Amino acid sequence: MRPALLDLIGGLTDDDLPAYVYDLPALRQHVHAIRAALPERVELLYAAKANSDPRIVRALTPYVDGFEVASGGELGHVRGLAPEAPIAFGGPGKTPAELARALEAGAERLHIESEHELRLLITLLGDRNTDVLLRVNLPVDLGQVALAMGGHPSPFGMDPTQLDRCLELIATAPGIRLRGLHLHLASGLQDQAQLTLIDEMLTWAKDWAQERAVDLAEMNVGGGMGVDYAHPHTVFDWSAFGAGLHSLLARHPHVILRIEPGRSVTAYCGWYVTQVLDIKSSQGEAFAVLRGGTHHLRTPAAKQHDQPFEVLPDDAWPQLWDRPEAHDEPVTLVGQLCTPKDVLARRVMVKRLRVGDRVAFAMAGAYAWNISHHAFLMHPHPTFHHLDDAEVPEVPVTGVPCAPRMP
Numbered sequence: 001m002r003p004a005l006l007d008l009i010g011g012l013t014d015d016d017l018p019a020y021v022y023d024l025p026a027l028r029q030h031v032h033a034i035r036a037a038l039p040e041r042v043e044l045l046y047a048a049k050a051n052s053d054p055r056i057v058r059a060l061t062p063y064v065d066g067f068e069v070a071s072g073g074e075l076g077h078v079r080g081l082a083p084e085a086p087i088a089f090g091g092p093g094k095t096p097a098e099l100a101r102a103l104e105a106g107a108e109r110l111h112i113e114s115e116h117e118l119r120l121l122i123t124l125l126g127d128r129n130t131d132v133l134l135r136v137n138l139p140v141d142l143g144q145v146a147l148a149m150g151g152h153p154s155p156f157g158m159d160p161t162q163l164d165r166c167l168e169l170i171a172t173a174p175g176i177r178l179r180g181l182h183l184h185l186a187s188g189l190q191d192q193a194q195l196t197l198i199d200e201m202l203t204w205a206k207d208w209a210q211e212r213a214v215d216l217a218e219m220n221v222g223g224g225m226g227v228d229y230a231h232p233h234t235v236f237d238w239s240a241f242g243a244g245l246h247s248l249l250a251r252h253p254h255v256i257l258r259i260e261p262g263r264s265v266t267a268y269c270g271w272y273v274t275q276v277l278d279i280k281s282s283q284g285e286a287f288a289v290l291r292g293g294t295h296h297l298r299t300p301a302a303k304q305h306d307q308p309f310e311v312l313p314d315d316a317w318p319q320l321w322d323r324p325e326a327h328d329e330p331v332t333l334v335g336q337l338c339t340p341k342d343v344l345a346r347r348v349m350v351k352r353l354r355v356g357d358r359v360a361f362a363m364a365g366a367y368a369w370n371i372s373h374h375a376f377l378m379h380p381h382p383t384f385h386h387l388d389d390a391e392v393p394e395v396p397v398t399g400v401p402c403a404p405r406m407p
């Protein structure tokens with residue numbers, strides 16, 4: 001953990017814990033590098049569902065071409081924070097009120113998930129115009145992926161055979177302009193696997209469009225860039241991905257490609273910092289009970305992994321009795337909830353862990369606090385802190401405009 005973060009955490013009192021700490025300079029540097037790695041004709045949207053913390057959204061705004069939102073709530077939130085940023089509104093099960101709100105707010109793209117949703121949009125449109133992408137679920141073999149949203153029967157998007165009906169409907173609605181297709185099939189793919197899948201998507205879409213003489217100006221190929229919680233230092237290879245996209249796009253000279261990653265953008269900038277309340281041995285196994293738990297950081301329970309962590313030793317101890325500790329042994333780190341599922345990391349070797357020590361869980365910047373069941377057991381919420389020296393690190397950007405280019 002870098003010194004500036006340690007200083008910030010050192011300034012937190014025990015009553016401030018658990019705490020979420022977001023490293024905004026690191027986030028800016030990371031997204032700047034992502035942006036720099038992407039070739040021309042690739043637009044970067046941030047999937048706000050990963051973490052819509054207001055300061056994170058604001059920090060990302062200068063570096064992205066827009067935001068992908070998946071509810072009326074996210075739409076209003078992001079519009080309020082970044083009024084100029086283009087917005088793509090996706091997600092299954094949009095209500096009539098949400099669609100109407102997206103039209104009123106002038107969302108730049110609507111990702112249409114079904115024929116029914118398209119019909120709903122047409123009835124709400126009035127004399128307005130809107131640009132849409134049709135979301136398709138291609139029956140491709142995804143292999144082993146962290147999370148499959150398509151490639152098999154799924155509620156997301158529509159079967160390719162249903163697209164023709166949508167084309168007929170769009171032809172009857174002059175206010176609706178079909179800009180292209182949207183495909184988000186899986187999360188957790190590393191660069192080469194992503195490129196193979198995108199190649200397959202683009203090839204399929206080109207044939208599909210040619211057969212129908214449809215102009216596909218845009219292809220949104222979703223997010224899902226891999227984040228490896230077991231190897232925190234192995235980060236998605238954005239340079240290799242960008243180079244691969246460059247070659248792919250040479251075969252599709254007129255298409256604008258859009259990606260909408262979430263997890264791989266913000267996972268690394270967040271830390272969940274807490275403290276050891278108790279350490280016990282149960283039938284030969286060591287358990288450390290921490291303030292907070294999976295009701296604040298549900299990621300390890302949701303993804304069934306060990307959340308990586310660092311121990312921040314705290315030597316202050318009143319010495320009223322022997323300080324419970326574990327050393328050179330595997331320890332299971334659990335929270336305060338009355339459920340055996342409240343596990344943040346299981347049987348992880350620790351050099352030394354004592355009651356009172358602080359524990360900083362890394363990679364807690366995406367799908368962490370915002371996917372957690374905060375109300376369970378009515379423990380206090382964590383406090384939130386942002387490291388922000390507002391210094392934007394110099395990362396060379398080679399001729400890639402950072403200003404929004406979507407409309």
Ligand SMILES: Cc1ncc(COP(=O)(O)O)c(C=O)c1O
Nearest residue numbers: 047184187223224225261262263
């Ligand atoms: C349509 C869509 N786009 C983008 C994302 C972001 O995916 P990730 O956070 O894995 O990059 C998701 C995640 O569920 C999604 O459903």
